[in-house]
Amino acid sequence: MSRGRVPLKPVYLRIARALQEIIESGKLQPGDLLPSEHALMAAYGVSRNTARSALDLLVRMGLAHRVQGRGTFVTVPKVKYGLFYLSSFTEEVQRQGGKTTARVLALETTIPPSPVARALQLRPDQRVIRIERLRLVDDVPLALHLSFIPEHLCPLLVDVDFTTASLYSLLEGPCGLRIARSEQVIRAVAATPRQAALLEIPRGAPLLSIQGVTYLEDGTPVEWLQLFYRGDHYEVTFTAIRSPWEAHT
Amino acid sequence: MSRGRVPLKPVYLRIARALQEIIESGKLQPGDLLPSEHALMAAYGVSRNTARSALDLLVRMGLAHRVQGRGTFVTVPKVKYGLFYLSSFTEEVQRQGGKTTARVLALETTIPPSPVARALQLRPDQRVIRIERLRLVDDVPLALHLSFIPEHLCPLLVDVDFTTASLYSLLEGPCGLRIARSEQVIRAVAATPRQAALLEIPRGAPLLSIQGVTYLEDGTPVEWLQLFYRGDHYEVTFTAIRSPWEAHT
DNA sequence: GAGTGGTCTAGACCACCTA
DNA sequence: AGGTGGTCTAGACCACTCC
Numbered sequence: 001m002s003r004g005r006v007p008l009k010p011v012y013l014r015i016a017r018a019l020q021e022i023i024e025s026g027k028l029q030p031g032d033l034l035p036s037e038h039a040l041m042a043a044y045g046v047s048r049n050t051a052r053s054a055l056d057l058l059v060r061m062g063l064a065h066r067v068q069g070r071g072t073f074v075t076v077p078k079v080k081y082g083l084f085y086l087s088s089f090t091e092e093v094q095r096q097g098g099k100t101t102a103r104v105l106a107l108e109t110t111i112p113p114s115p116v117a118r119a120l121q122l123r124p125d126q127r128v129i130r131i132e133r134l135r136l137v138d139d140v141p142l143a144l145h146l147s148f149i150p151e152h153l154c155p156l157l158v159d160v161d162f163t164t165a166s167l168y169s170l171l172e173g174p175c176g177l178r179i180a181r182s183e184q185v186i187r188a189v190a191a192t193p194r195q196a197a198l199l200e201i202p203r204g205a206p207l208l209s210i211q212g213v214t215y216l217e218d219g220t221p222v223e224w225l226q227l228f229y230r231g232d233h234y235e236v237t238f239t240a241i242r243s244p245w246e247a248h249t
Numbered sequence: 250m251s252r253g254r255v256p257l258k259p260v261y262l263r264i265a266r267a268l269q270e271i272i273e274s275g276k277l278q279p280g281d282l283l284p285s286e287h288a289l290m291a292a293y294g295v296s297r298n299t300a301r302s303a304l305d306l307l308v309r310m311g312l313a314h315r316v317q318g319r320g321t322f323v324t325v326p327k328v329k330y331g332l333f334y335l336s337s338f339t340e341e342v343q344r345q346g347g348k349t350t351a352r353v354l355a356l357e358t359t360i361p362p363s364p365v366a367r368a369l370q371l372r373p374d375q376r377v378i379r380i381e382r383l384r385l386v387d388d389v390p391l392a393l394h395l396s397f398i399p400e401h402l403c404p405l406l407v408d409v410d411f412t413t414a415s416l417y418s419l420l421e422g423p424c425g426l427r428i429a430r431s432e433q434v435i436r437a438v439a440a441t442p443r444q445a446a447l448l449e450i451p452r453g454a455p456l457l458s459i460q461g462v463t464y465l466e467d468g469t470p471v472e473w474l475q476l477f478y479r480g481d482h483y484e485v486t487f488t489a490i491r492s493p494w495e496a497h498t
Numbered sequence: 499g500a501g502t503g504g505t506c507t508a509g510a511c512c513a514c515c516t517a
Numbered sequence: 518a519g520g521t522g523g524t525c526t527a528g529a530c531c532a533c534t535c536c
Binding site: 260296318 | 504505506507508509513514515516
Binding site for chain 4: 011012046048049070071
């Protein structure tokens, strides 16, 4: 099919997006049947593989699931599909209707600790920008957020007011970087006295720690991050699927 | 897993499996180039879509990542891809070389608590099998595991010795059920006195709580589960990817 | 039998990277 | 220029579910 002059996003993405909007608008309820692959072929004038790709995306996002011989159904949407799609704290909270602010505890260029330097694959002389923020949602302190970004990748970060700015928007916008993925580890830890004071919780209270490294599309590490969430105010949800090795068909 | 009723798995699965074994054998190191899609077409005599499907699977498992114009590379394998593929505790630990045992704290049929009954979509008169186990790895207590399974789905569970048995193997084997996915929530919580005693940690120590509902392919809820892991001995790793909506073409 | 998703083929054009 | 992955077409056969 003709794609026109304007560079459009891939067709399957636009179909998936359209279906997502139908789901989020409430026109399709959990358990409802999505259009079949043949129906999408007819509706959008695409081949079956393209229609399948669109549904694949919804399935991988946890918005839908397939049942052979019956159809593709809307999944119970309690899960925030943000989860294993990498989104910034700001994007995540706003999607859920909260008002997010931040208190900047530190913003400086420095020599990274050696585990961070290793993870970011830096030479000893390369400096990083260190950003430490206290994240608040509706004025309640929710999380501590520490990021290290190699200075040469986006030097202008040192002049930004991170009280409201979104780090990923800056990296993808003004800095022209293309974020691809992030490898993260979740742990449960006890709050240190400093963390407890900042988050306004008792010492030793449980925190959810998320530590990770974010990569660009070419594999360059772009950020080392550590988040500490208050155990009493935060949770992570996700959908696991049965591995194709063990569950056949 | 032994699931060998049908001798012929899809071709793309067998190719993906072969590549996975090459990676795990160490013949391909992290950062190495995997065979290109054309190379796989020639090597296995398949079409490009089939070769792509095999590589897709490795990418979704976090074993590989693609770079347009360059190739598909082996990813740093620190991540245990167990993460968002649903595997049993036994499968997970054995993959990492630990020796797993369990102490059965409870095995009974009972009336479920009402949140569990709701999650499992049970009528008030339907009973569940309640299994509570203390999981040990190399004789160190690592986790508390509580499961509720509707009795009518697999009545024979009440006669099993869960000291060594794997729940999912039983559900998929003797019970003939087809597990599809699990929706889970991760939290950080403080250990109750009972949990602390069983896990041999101080009261109030941080635990990683994973709570979820497992579904069959037809959407039937088959298990309500809650796991409490010692914060000092367990972590969850995963790869998040940038959402296709925001990461523009 | 009709409709669904699961898999597969054999081509095509494009954007991107390395050389 | 040649190779790579990203997307797409237009068919095909199969297994499964529902009527």
